[in-house]
Amino acid sequence: MTFLAPWGWGLAAAIAVPLVLHLWRRRAQARVEFPAVRYLLRMEREHAREVQVQNLLLMLLRCAIIVVLAAAIARPVARAPGIGHAPTAVAIVLDNSLSAQAAGPEGPVLARLAAAARGVVGAATAADRLWVVTMDGVVVGGDRPTLDAALAAVRPLDGAGDAGDAVRRAAALVRGSGLPSGRVVVLTDAQATSWGAIDPSALGGAAADLAVVTPGAIVNRAVTAVAAEPLHWDPRGAVRATVVAPDSASWRVVVDGRTLARGTALPGATILARAQLTGTGWQAGVVELAPDELRGDDRRHFAVHVGEPPAVQVASGAGPFLAGAVGALVAGGRARVGGGITVATMDQARRPGLLFAPSDPIRVADANRALERAGIPWRLGARRTGAAPLTGEGVAGAMAREWYALESATAAGDAAARRDTVATVGGAPWAVAGDGYVLVASPATDEATDLPVRAAFVPWIDRLVSQRLVDGSTGVSTAVPGAMVRVPAGVDGLELASGPVRPVAAEEAISAPWAAGVAFWRRGATRVGALVVNAEPSESDTGRVTVDTLATRLGARTVDAAPDGLGRAVFAAGGARSWSRALLILALLLLASEWLVAGRGFGRRTPVER
């Protein structure tokens, strides 16, 4: 039994009042004239024993009333033996992250966590309210069959999920249950990368129990990174992957079900597999290792676009640097000469096109009119000069010395600018991309920027052409399971890895699938890009926080994960009843007894008027 307000016992000191009154009874000071004292004396004489017993009984009753009231004010809480626990709200946070797939000698961690959860569900009564909250934020509540079915259906995620969000949801459910008693039960493998930085305030004051199940010592090999190089194959290309393993690991590269390459990777080695694909368009691939105790990170997905090199033509007046870069791409088989993509200055704007600012300021007005005619929602603004570093993929380290402010011509304004920006100078857009165009705010001269004379220039042009301008390509989006991603411009559907197409709206933010794999952005029936979903590389780190550390961080009590014991422990702690009301009722009964004994006379004859 515990007391929520132990200071209430201080009131028990008032017990001295009836004791003193009783012991000093014979020293009463008030004197009252009363002629019929003879009757009082006769009463004492005839009922001496009864009066003594009554006085003693009254003293005991009054002491008991004070003690019981003090106990009630101290708010005792304890289980009521034999009558079960009080109605309790229990939210079970079930860690079904990728790491819970690990299988040790006692079986898969997730299966053991689910068994522990079933132990809690089995110990509940009809008056309790229970929910199961998984790492992907899914909440299932209901009666025992519903929860048992939900636990049987729980599958491990292909990613980490969000432990903090799951705990917060569980705590909110408990707090909002309206039941006097509630607990959050966290069942996890205590993976450090998921729980190491958990917000201590996630529980929001809710009482919690923590049970940890670990797989024991396991050997884990994982693919932590993979990419197609280049993204556009003609149809030749390469796949580069990073493998983390304590020993050598067998690997293979599979595209659309066909194994392209295989081999054995040494610890810490990077895999580079060259291959040639058949067919054209967007294709899904995976690099996978031989199975180990943690299967979830043995595979990593990638996407690749297969087709002829893009046709590129360089407009007259584009300058020698652009002509030279395109010539290099054609010579390397990364492009071919043709009337597809135009590389020009903005006063010759057309789509698809890679467009640079004109070198002569007098042509800026022509450039803006040409942009408007081409339907490109950007305009050149004020001319800027002075050396400023460029930031963005492929341009890091380069400097701009002359450029024009890029101003959005749409109502979306700054939001559109942030979304479409490829590179910036001084925090403002320097290169922006959109549907069928890439605009660069500086002229393609070495006086305006040193980028054209840097080694990164040609690969940068190659990336822009192949990923931004090839036949409506939206490129590759990457995400972890369940993360929010922005739908690229011109896309109206997402072809999921499992086959169905999910309608989407361009520019909206959607949740990435929880299953790892490759989904394709679609415009009508055509694949125009890919969404590659892979687990966080950190999920392959099987390091764990200690139970005590995690319990301290959460503010939770540690309990054993054995199903039977866990159920009892959860409801023993959360199901304790408050005894205050019962004690108050007892005090009232004692008060009534005191009134009966004092006023009515305990065991006394009813007086008769004569």
Add this chain to the structure above:
Amino acid sequence: MSASAPAVRADLMDPATLAALGRLEVVSRWLVDGLLAGLHRSPKKGFSVEFAEHRQYQPGDDLRFMDWKVVARADRWLIKQFEEETNVRATIVLDVSRSMAWRGAPGRLTKLDYAERLAAALALLLLRQRDAVGLIRFDDGIRSVVPPRSGQSQFGKMLAAFDDAGAGQGSDLAGALAQAGKLIARRGMVILISDLLLEPEEIRDTVQGLRGQGHDVTCLHVLDPAERRFEVASGEATFVDPERGTESIATPADVRDLYASTVGDALAEWRDHFASAGAFYEPILTDQPFGVPLRRAFARRQRLG
């Protein structure tokens, strides 16, 4: 009744209220007039042998005079009244000891105030019957003696005697009763008005002696309601007997029922004691209207013929 008399019958009014309306003499007359008005008869009518008229039954009437034939025939409860024929010599023995000068609540009469008004009214009622009435006032000794006489002046003598000193420490009831027996030369009536705060054995022989002399003995036992039920506005206190100085510590709320039961036993013993001696006994609470004890005492006198 005079013009300033209460609009309702005085014998049915609250004693304290009635006492506040006038002097002892006036109140006594109101009481007697009210009582006789309730009886619907002239002062000379009583319960003797010659039938005079009927009147409505009043609580306290002797059921022997109920006209059962009328009850059976007309379902009306009527009492038969008869012409008075005989005179009685009566002596009222009034306890004026200190215990009588006590009241349990400010709104009530003291037992002595109540007893004096009751005695005066009773005397006037008997005098109007043309009986001879006397008065003995006593505490620890005889304080006043008015020998029994009839006539208009007797009531004045008795009123004057009420002003004599009294309220001594104790009660010599046996002596007072013996004195009363001496004052009545032939068979008569002794009416004792006292709070009887003494042991029954103290007056047993005296009462039996009076009965042996052929006297009718009526005892009106005056109690304050607070004495009857221990309804004292006090917490735990030392209660002191003003006459004997004895003390008892009690909490009224705790022992009230036990006390009331004890007093009930004592009253029953008094009743048995007087009954065994052939005397009439009536406990009276000082918050009772005077009409009830007056009617009881008057009915007792009528039985004597």
